[in-house]
Amino acid sequence: MAGNHQIIVIGAGAAGMIAAGRAAELGDSVLLVEKMERPGKKILMTGNGRCNLSNSRDMDGFIAQFGANGRFLQSAFRRFFRDDLLALLARYGLECRTKANGKVYPTTDNARDVVRAFQHYMADGKVTVRFEVSATGVLVENGRVSGIKTSVGDLPASAVIIAAGGSSHPQTGSTGDGFHIAAALGHTIVRLRPGLVPLVATDVAQAKLMQGAGLRNVRVTAFRCPAGEIDLSLVPGVDVGRGFDGQRPKLPIIESRTGNAVITHFGLSGPVILEMSLATIDALENGPVSVSIDLAPDMDSDALRTELQQAFDRRGEEPYRDIMKDFLPLKLVQPFAAMTGAPPDKLGKQITSGERESLLDLMKSLRFDIQGAYSMSTSLVTAGGISLQEIDPGTMASLLAEGVYFCGEVMDVDAGTGGYNLQAAFSTGYVAGESAASFV
Ligand SMILES: Cc1cc2nc3c(=O)[nH]c(=O)nc-3n(C[C@H](O)[C@H](O)[C@H](O)COP(=O)(O)OP(=O)(O)OC[C@H]3O[C@@H](n4cnc5c(N)ncnc54)[C@H](O)[C@@H]3O)c2cc1C
Structure with missing residues (x-):
């Protein structure tokens, strides 16, 4: 030297x-x-x-x-x-x-x-x-x-x-x-x-069932409460959080953003999740945190209900599984069928209004309790x-x-x-x- x-x-x-x-x-x-x-x-x-x-x-x-x-x-x-x-x-x-x-x-x-x-x-x-x-x-x-x-x-x-x-x-x-x-x-x-890090779901097994599902143009909202207590009427119509000046999230909302996400074997990842991760992890210091994903943010519940009903009517002789494929990423079809209680091979015309409402609820609010951040080394x-x-x-x-x-x-x-x-x-x-x- x-x-x-x-x-x-x-x-x-x-x-x-x-x-x-x-x-x-x-x-x-x-x-x-x-x-x-x-x-x-x-x-x-x-x-x-x-x-x-x-x-x-x-x-x-x-x-x-x-x-x-x-x-x-x-x-x-x-x-x-x-x-x-x-x-x-x-x-x-x-x-x-x-x-x-x-x-x-x-x-x-x-x-x-x-x-x-x-x-x-x-x-x-x-x-x-x-x-x-x-x-x-x-x-x-x-x-x-x-x-x-x-x-x-x-x-x-x-x-x-x-x-x-x-x-x-x-x-x-x-x-x-x-x-x-x-x-x-x-x-x-x-x-x-x-x-900027993926989030780990409390129910890792649930995430694992949906592993690999790519969610495009969804609205992700993080709440300061357990998933079971989420009040969807509080989801803002615009993005709120860091970087959206003037749009301060109102309690119990932590952040809400639209964009792409992905479900992994441990929880949630993808650009929109990374952006929300810091505020979400910080909020965990003070109590339970959960995330709600609206898979069809451009449609309100009534419009989505009509679309689903029309699809079940029009394609009444087709299995539930095939109809769902038009509304959901492939990786969500089986788990959603199980969560709505309707077998995937049930015909469209046999889907009950209760099953349709369950599907609608899941599509408007797929929920995960969050236990923490994925490792620092991956941030x-x-x-x-x-x-x-x-x-x-x-x-x-x-x-x-x-x-x-x-x-x-x-x-x-x-x-x-x-x-x-x-x-x-x-x-x-x-x-x-x-x-x-x-x-x-
Ligand atoms: C996968 C990934 C993708 C990213 N993509 C983007 C992007 O597209 N755009 C963007 O703006 N940001 C991006 N970032 C963030 C960005 O890379 C960092 O914020 C930025 O590199 C920080 O620069 P830095 O010089 O402070 O630190 P670093 O780039 O981390 O450099 C620190 C250096 O110090 C050296 N060092 C550490 N300790 C010692 C020591 N004791 N003695 C001697 N040397 C030491 C290290 O070896 C390292 O070379 C990304 C980060 C990651 C991990």
């Missing part, structure tokens, strides 16, 4: 690479230590390998995606936002495009190109990168940073940027080390929990982290240890899916790099 460095960055993820690149661009000598054998392992997984790196929403809409902690990001976003990120990537030959849903991807649809662009950025600034070096602590002398402790010994520095990520998908290297390092400096770590993002009360939002500097800076998921910021988390990592990383450079 070349001599001493003024700035050490811990972690070569999205936040750490841009922080190192920016500090080096401003003329500082920068060392980036990464515990894995190569950089950006998590970036490679993002957007199913295509890297959804930002979103076309305006800044207020962007900030709303982060919930109550979003305001903390405002100054970082003012300093370095989507267009700045795209301009930086374009400097290294990588163009991006915005899809109709607002998500921004590299035109190559290849996350590897994003990692490559940041490697070039760092190489331009002559950042020294050391792989397979694990940081274990920050060295402080007389209240000021003097370096870091690592698996290969102490390394001196005048400023340290902690960009070690969260603790989800630990195989990427994000194993929560940043929390321990910050806690040793006196920082508060806001309770860690999975931020897309870590909620909680270093308390924002102890970080200067303008500089990303620690308010407790002079010369220490934070950026990315190690802080208590997390958003839903859509490119928000990566943009936050890039924006805060850029600011941390710039601030550390001006500090030294």
Whole structure:
């Protein structure tokens, strides 16, 4: 390794690479230590390998995606936002495009190109990168940073940027080390929990029977009560929850969203479930939680009843099972037949009004009591982290240890899916790099 460095960055993820690149661009000598054998392992997984790196929403809409902690990001976003990120990537030959849903991807649809662009950025600034070096602590002398402790010994520095990520998908290297390092400096770590994660049903056996059912364009509503006590008249007609500013859920509703979901062998997954998972898991701290899925949200009960009745009349000589296939995903046909009490081979004309009403009720409110989140390791993002009360939002500097800076998921910021988390990592990383450079 070349001599001493003024700035050490811990972690070569999205936040750490841009922080190192920016500090080096401003003329500082920068060392980036990464515990894995190569950089950006998590970036490679993002957007199913295509890297959804930002979103076309305006800044207020962007900030709303982060919930109550979003305001903390405002100054970082003012300093370095989507267009700045795209301009930086374009400097290294990588163009991006915005899809109709607002998500921004590299035109190559290849996350590897994003990692490559940041490697070039760092190489331009002559950042020294050391792989397979694990940081274990920050060295402080007389209240000021003097370096870091690592698996290969102490390394001196005048400023340290902690960009070690969260603790989800630990195989990427994000194993929560940043929390321990910050806690040793006196920082508060806001309770860690999975931020975007599947939900585990209390009745796993029920879920298992429906395993593999893909639910398209359904309305999922999470309630603060057991499934048996759900009052469907409270289901809102619009989406409510994080990111829908001005639409605050009214008790006992936790969140309600339309979109796609899937029933798994343990419970519920899919985009709409992941988006609702954090609020749902947090609500579980205070009592029972359940989820109601409306499989036909575009039709009210009366309209659906008429449709079902017409289908049973028109196709009276066909088995119940075949008629249901027109209304339900295949994987729900058998379990729904069992739950309505009508044998699947019963003819349409023999279906009683009670059986039809049971089917209608199930289609308008398929319910699951929820026992918890699937594992942290499968979450897309870590909620909680270093308390924002102890970080200067303008500089990303620690308010407790002079010369220490934070950026990315190690802080208590997390958003839903859509490119928000990566943009936050890039924006805060850029600011941390710039601030550390001006500090030294
Ligand atoms: C499957 C998946 C898909 C995702 N898709 C998207 C998406 O499409 N869009 C989006 O915006 N977000 C997405 N995210 C979230 C996003 O990837 C993260 O929020 C983002 O990568 C966080 O960046 P970071 O730099 O803070 O942390 P990380 O990317 O986790 O990087 C932290 C780095 O620090 C290193 N490190 C940790 N501890 C040490 C140590 N002690 N010493 C040295 N190095 C250390 C790690 O090895 C790692 O390389 C996805 C996440 C997952 C898991």
